[in-house]
Every structure is written in C-alpha cells, then in structure tokens.
Amino acid sequence: MPRHVTVGLHATIVAVTGAEPRVLTVSGGGGDDGAPALPFGPLDPDRHRTLELGLRAWVREQTGMELAHVEQLYTFGDRDRVGTGDGEARVIAVAYLALVRERQVAAGHPAAWEAVYRFLPWEDRRAGEPALLRDGIRPALDAWIEAAPAGDARRERRGRADITFGAGAAPWDAERVLDRYELLYEAGLVAEARRDGSTAAARDRTPGAGASGRSARLQREPAAEGAAPGPAGFGAPLALDHRRILATALGRLRGKLKYRPLVFELLPETFTLLHLQRTVETLAGVRLHKQNFRRLVERGALVEGTGRFEPATGGRPAELFRFRRAVQHERPAPGVGLPGLPSSGS
C-alpha cells in the first residue's frame, strides 16, 4: 500500500529588536527532542486554498500573529528528513520566510522570540570574527579535513571549508549561511548531525548551495568521521531540520537586502539613518562604513526625511526618515547595497 504524502508548512518569522535579529519559536517541537521549533503545521487540502494562506493560518493559530511580508524559501522532501518509519506518511516541508515589525508579540501563545545568533553564532561578525570561530569551529574543521584520506578528498574538504568560512584568499561571504551550516552538519559539528545519526544518509541539495559540478554526487557522508566535535555541537539546536531552514532564511534575507527594500518591513514607520544601518548590520552580521552607507541610501532615494528629529541619540539629534514606497516603481532593484565591511577586522 503506497504511503500518503503530507505537506508541512514551516515559517521562519524574523524581527529585529534592539540590535538583535530574532526568530519566533514554539516550544517543544515536532516530537523528537526538547529543542524549540519553528511554527509549522500540515497543509489542509480542504481548508487552505494556497500554501501561503495555510501557512498564515497555522502561524495565526500557534502565535496569534498576522504576517505581512511572506516569501517561499525552499521545499525539503528527503525521506529521512524527520526519521519517519515505514508505513507512516511521507512528509514534505515547504519553508517560508516572514518579516514582521518588532513590537507584535505573541500573547497567551506558547511562542517566544529567540536570538537568531543563538542558533548560528558564527554568523555574527559585527565585533569581528567571533572567538567561537577561531577557537572552536576552525580547529574542528581542520580536524575534519585531516580525517579525510590524503588525496583529492582532503583537498576538496579544504577547498570547501575555505570558501564557505572564508579562509586564505577567500573573503567571508555573508550570504553563504546555508553552506556553512551544511558543512558543519556533514562534519558532525552540530547537534542535529548526531541526533539524526546514521538514519540521515542522503539529502537533496538545498538552495544557495554552490559548486555546480558536484550536483551529481548525492550521497552525503553520514556524520562525524573522526572530527572532534564540540561538547554538544556548535550553536543551539532546533527541532527537526529547522536550523537548516533558519540558515536558508538568513542567507536569503542577506542576499535580498541588497536589491529589495526588505529592511523596511522590519523597521517602524520612521527611523533614523543609524537605526536603519544598525538593522542592516544586524542581519548582515557585519559592520558598515557609516558615511558610505548614508550615501548609498540617500542616493538610492530609498528614504525621505520627515523634518522631525529624534533627540535621544546621545549626541546631535538625528533626522527621522521614512521609506519612500515609490522607489519600487522607479528603479528595478532598490536595496541597501552592502558595501564591503571596513577593514576594522578585530
């Protein structure tokens, strides 16, 4: 008897509070461990006219929140995604990214905002390369590289690690969030890798993944393979494959900031230019040159002054700006361009 198919709708809901990007989680997750989960629920073919409407319904139910900007991220469909036993339904997951303003908080629902960088701590380089990277991840990756047979295999691992984590000539590429998470997963350096254990043999390649030539090779190494993992893996885990989804979301968001005015979905109606800059930095995980950032934003005609001022800046009052919605009808790719980070390298 052929198994049925169930479609799960998963939401990565992001907001920026203070100077931190946060993601909305629900407690207890899908049933395996106690790690928090992203809000999700199955598509109801009868009730949900579209996938996005189904997602909104689930989010409303679980968090009491109405979503504004929503976009689809990726669809995960590996048989072993969630360790379903034979006979049970096959579960496909369609993942979404949603952006909301910081204030809207859940009320009476078992949902909570968590700092995104709790789950992906190596992605925050605003204060320079985090110690975790230098002292924890890079050495562990080196061990993983050395654990490979000496020839091409090892060179291949080295190349991948260098490119994804930015070593040697390769600079840090803020958008490769997913590549980094997947590398850590394969190297057995995140808790999920050990949790999934040997049941997770092969996975579909996921979105931004690079290296076009590798696509035919679907087999993925089961897990550790000799690397010395941190005590419980790097970063806090999420239920199921939700950390993978979160990584996909952050990568997509970082990429899209450059050519779409997405930040403004996360900001209040009016804001200072520094507020805008901090929000972008927070998401991109890097610091930006203030004057140049201003120039880009103003020359791009993304914002317009309101004439009002924010006095509590700690210094000279800053003018409050507002997003010029009209840009979207003027220029093809309006975004806040991320200039290279200044060489303030910690």
Add this chain to the structure above:
Amino acid sequence: MPRHVTVGLHATIVAVTGAEPRVLTVSGGGGDDGAPALPFGPLDPDRHRTLELGLRAWVREQTGMELAHVEQLYTFGDRDRVGTGDGEARVIAVAYLALVRERQVAAGHPAAWEAVYRFLPWEDRRAGEPALLRDGIRPALDAWIEAAPAGDARRERRGRADITFGAGAAPWDAERVLDRYELLYEAGLVAEARRDGSTAAARDRTPGAGASGRSARLQREPAAEGAAPGPAGFGAPLALDHRRILATALGRLRGKLKYRPLVFELLPETFTLLHLQRTVETLAGVRLHKQNFRRLVERGALVEGTGRFEPATGGRPAELFRFRRAVQHERPAPGVGLPGLPSSGS
C-alpha cells in the same frame, strides 16, 4: 473525507543549441489542452528517496536523459492550479531547473527540444526590442492600464508595467522574467489566462516577485478586464502552469549566471570566448560588449586557454578555452557578470 495530497515533480530542462536556448518538452501535456508540457510526474513516496531523485527518475523515464546540474525552483500549491475538481487529490508542484549539454537528445521518447523564446518571445532582445513588444504587448498593456479606474489603481498598474517591462526611466531588467509573465497573465494577454478563466482566482505569490509592500494583497484579478488581447495571447502556451515554471526558470538562470559558473554546464568541454559570450547572450536575451566581456571572464580567472585553436571562425582563429573548475574553491561568487548592454538600442 479529507482529500489526499499529491506532489508533482516538474523539470525545466534547458540546453543551448546553436544560438538558441531550448527547453525539453513532452507532447500532449497533462490532459487539458494539446499544448506541450514540461516533463513531470508524481512523487512516489515509496520509490523516491528524495525529491530530486524522483525528478531524475521521471525525466529518465520520459526522455531517456540523465540530468547533471539540477536545482529546485519553487513550489506551487494553489488549489486551482490545475483546476482540480472537488474530491480529487490536491496537487502540489515542485519545479526544478536542470541544465544539460546540447548534444544529449531524446531517442525513441516523445520528447522534443523547443526554443525557449517561442514561449516567451518578449524576452529576447538580442536584436533590440522585439517588434512584438512595441507593436503588440505595450499597446495591449496600455489598454489594460487604461481599463483600471482612474485613480491609484491605474497609477499602480502603470508603475508595475513600467518597472517590469522597462519603460520611462526604468531600464529593462533581464531577470524579471516571472514578473513579466505574471503581469501578462493578469492582464489576460496570454492564452493560459483565458484557459484558466475564472476558476483561477487567487494564487500564491511566486519567487522573484517584487514589491514587498503588496504581499498582503493576495487577490488577483481574474483575467482580461478590458484589455484587447492578441488573437490568442502572446507567445505559445504550455500545458498547466508550465509557462509560469519556465518563466521562473529563465529568470533564475539569468540571475544566477552572474555569480555562479552555470554557463559551463551548457557548453562543451572547450569553447571559444565568442561561443561563451553567445551562450550568455542567448540566455540573458541581450547583446554584450565583446571586449569588456572578455576582460571580465579573463580577469575572473574563470577559464584557461588550451593552446589549441578553432579555425572555422570566419576570420582569425580563436583560441579554445576550458572552464577552470578550481575557481569555485578560490572566489566566493564566480560568474560571468553581465555588464550593462551597450546602447545599441535598435
């Protein structure tokens, strides 16, 4: 009784033959009209371990072809996607883009290569803006715009048309393939819009779609609304929503060319720089400045000379180059950067 869910796997298989991008189609389509379809088949939860493997299996079966580069595009899940009646299974479509070398042709299978620009003729601007755009599409869009009530609604339509099709100050943005197709669909200017008729009321927003502020407004206008459609709509139709998938694929491909060495998946082992340029132009739908294109490719260290030459160029023999696979391990975003098209504007 709740309906079941079926997951369809759809492949947009692209190759470049001569100077034309082509897409592999199978005859007869899914059952509605006689239009050609993209190869597709349902996910078999028992046989297909991953979505991508399922896709490969279906493509092998229907076209006898082994796919190399494959990437997921988008998942379509509107209830009215294919006009399923009540009681039937709900059908979700996961769409993929695959790239293959030109030679591999189907044998004994009812599959055929069709020129991509047969279905999206307005996307080919290599010889300047096509007459179809100036004489057919723009006037029809103008009519559609005028058909809106005179206030904001009309301004909104105008803005969208200008941005997607490049009018006034806005330049042509080669990547907005999907936006353009969807605009034509909404304006009732493609055959599918009339075929789907009033059954297709709302759709999920699809990938690259711009205008972040509009996301909450899910309702889409049913169809025509007063525009004067061409005799049978612009461009040749495909079965189901396959033209939408094709548009998604072409847009994605155009975008990715810039930062991933995808072209080389479509080229033979060795090629001349002009061959490379023509292939890129063909996909991007625009002409490029020869000297600058060479400089970018060479400075990017994307290729290396072989020392051998292609004599049959019609002029001075051209050196044969080969893709330097190593780039992928050196630079973060190796692609063939598409500099702005020269102002040769026909």
Add this chain to the structure above:
DNA sequence: GCCCGTTATGCTCAAGGCTAGAATAACGCA
C-alpha cells in the same frame, strides 16, 4: 558659560571598475 564626548552630516580624494571604442593581428577568399 565652557570643555568634552558623542552622534549627525557634508565633503574630498584616490583607487579601481566599467563603458565605449580605437587600433592591430590573423585568417579565408576573390
């Protein structure tokens, strides 16, 4: 009231990248 630290904002300069061509080299063919 004056000095200081802090943030906002404006302006400048130099390096590097991109656009558009000019100029030159190497073929096939008449």
Add this chain to the structure above:
DNA sequence: TGCGTTATTCTAGCCTTGAGCATAACGGGC
C-alpha cells in the same frame, strides 16, 4: 594583394566605492 571577418590588446573618460577629515549640534560635567 586587397577586403571582409573575427580575435585580441589597449586607452581615455566617467562613475562608484572605500576611507577619512571637518564641522554641526546635542547633553553633561565643571
């Protein structure tokens, strides 16, 4: 040999970007 065609190399000019310097405007000590 001269012409048309394509390949390859170089250049001049403009614009963007990266990095600072300088000045303005505020709150708080003193």
